[in-house]
Amino acid sequence: MALSVASCASTGGPLGLSREQEKAIGEQQHPAILAEFGGEIEDAALKAYVDGVARRLIAVGDQPNEPIVVTTLDSPVVNAFALPGHVYITRGLLSLANSEAELAGVLGHELGHVYARHTAERVSRSNMTGIGAVLVGILTGSQEGMQLAGQLGQLYLLKYSRGQEYESDLIGVRLLAKGNYDPTAQADFLNTLGRWTDIEMKAAGVNSRPPEFLSTHPNSADRVRRAAAEANAIAQAGAVSSDRSRAKYMEMIDGLLYGDDPVKQGFIRNGSEFIHPGMKLAFNAPKDVKLTNTTSAVVGRSQSGAQMQFTGGASQQTPAQIIENDISKSLGVSLAPARNITVNGRQGAVGAARANTQSGPVDVQAFVIRWEGTTNYIFLWLTPANLTASMQKGINDSVASLRAIDPSSVSIPPVQRINVVSVGTRDTAAALAAKTSFENAKDDRFVVINGLLGPTDLRAGQSVKLVQ
Numbered sequence: 159m160a161l162s163v164a165s166c167a168s169t170g171g172p173l174g175l176s177r178e179q180e181k182a183i184g185e186q187q188h189p190a191i192l193a194e195f196g197g198e199i200e201d202a203a204l205k206a207y208v209d210g211v212a213r214r215l216i217a218v219g220d221q222p223n224e225p226i227v228v229t230t231l232d233s234p235v236v237n238a239f240a241l242p243g244h245v246y247i248t249r250g251l252l253s254l255a256n257s258e259a260e261l262a263g264v265l266g267h268e269l270g271h272v273y274a275r276h277t278a279e280r281v282s283r284s285n286m287t288g289i290g291a292v293l294v295g296i297l298t299g300s301q302e303g304m305q306l307a308g309q310l311g312q313l314y315l316l317k318y319s320r321g322q323e324y325e326s327d328l329i330g331v332r333l334l335a336k337g338n339y340d341p342t343a344q345a346d347f348l349n350t351l352g353r354w355t356d357i358e359m360k361a362a363g364v365n366s367r368p369p370e371f372l373s374t375h376p377n378s379a380d381r382v383r384r385a386a387a388e389a390n391a392i393a394q395a396g397a398v399s400s401d402r403s404r405a406k407y408m409e410m411i412d413g414l415l416y417g418d419d420p421v422k423q424g425f426i427r428n429g430s431e432f433i434h435p436g437m438k439l440a441f442n443a444p445k446d447v448k449l450t451n452t453t454s455a456v457v458g459r460s461q462s463g464a465q466m467q468f469t470g471g472a473s474q475q476t477p478a479q480i481i482e483n484d485i486s487k488s489l490g491v492s493l494a495p496a497r498n499i500t501v502n503g504r505q506g507a508v509g510a511a512r513a514n515t516q517s518g519p520v521d522v523q524a525f526v527i528r529w530e531g532t533t534n535y536i537f538l539w540l541t542p543a544n545l546t547a548s549m550q551k552g553i554n555d556s557v558a559s560l561r562a563i564d565p566s567s568v569s570i571p572p573v574q575r576i577n578v579v580s581v582g583t584r585d586t587a588a589a590l591a592a593k594t595s596f597e598n599a600k601d602d603r604f605v606v607i608n609g610l611l612g613p614t615d616l617r618a619g620q621s622v623k624l625v626q
Contacts, residue, residue, distance in 0.1 A: 180242035196232040218336040240268040256609035258403035263344030270329030331388045338399040341389035353606045408621045412578040435565035442559040444552030470535035477507035477526035519543035581620045587613035
């Protein structure tokens, strides 16, 4: 988790923004993006490589002189998105792609959003969040609902429409062809992404939420078919390249950090304890709540439907003021008056309210604890009203468990990385999968992360990725 300031800033505005106004929004949001997604990766060579692929596409596009900044984010989530003048891609997505052409397909898609000015349309929706969207979103596991209240208005978390996605897919495929890449690579990556999501959802349970990329980019088999059809149409119209540049791509991502950096982003132990050595803190969730560490927050969900989120940031306000002014305003429901509390000797406050949603009445509780200086940590709990009383002790105990830790006394799990190896003549998919550090579905994950059709789609001399 990379903690960021929970603010109530809004970037809403009407359609018809000038390009200068759009670019100003992009520049305004850029620092928040870096904070939200762990900053840029430190690997200068990999950053330059990704930027170079994007420049190859920009050069053959309709707006070759349009200034666009390409940023590779140090985040384990599988995501890519765009703002005016900016295209972002995460190392999590790089770990799932299998060739330079697939990377180019993703970048081309995001460039499509920039060229088609889809971000301007999303600006008009940035203020359209309230208690109904927040609570229903959380209870249904949607990305918007899973974000902390103050972050709900951020442009980069709003979904694109299906029409916008199709348009950007079309632009991306055409950029691939014009850039002398295999135009079918985009459809292949979308297919891999869908298969990977199926594995993740099966491992986490039916109610798990999809990766960030699929939440902000609605995915469907229809999108895969459309991208493939466009690529085939381009091929039939004239000669196209079959270049994938897989070997070069594998060389560039060899050694790439995979998953969370346990020191920088914290980690989950036994499903219910969050430990962050870098921030020197830890807390425990109620026994029936499973925690997940995301880029912006730690989220938890019980089988009964209760949801929690832990995040934090800097504010000069008191904990009670944060609840009454910021969180209440962002949720669109009054949590005032906030009541002062003490958590392990630290001052804090709690505010509560009941809200009606399509799923029934829900109790909202916000706990804010002043940590050090202006740093505050926030627990946001949402529980079906009929379960609040039975869960209250567990919720209170979880908040009370927030504590400072000595990092030197913590057993930190090893860092995982992408290790690119050459398939031997006697290697099998099962044998190679057994060498990975995946916690579950090793065989399926090995096949999908390497873009294989199945375990028999493996040949001697082929370069494959092992997560170790």
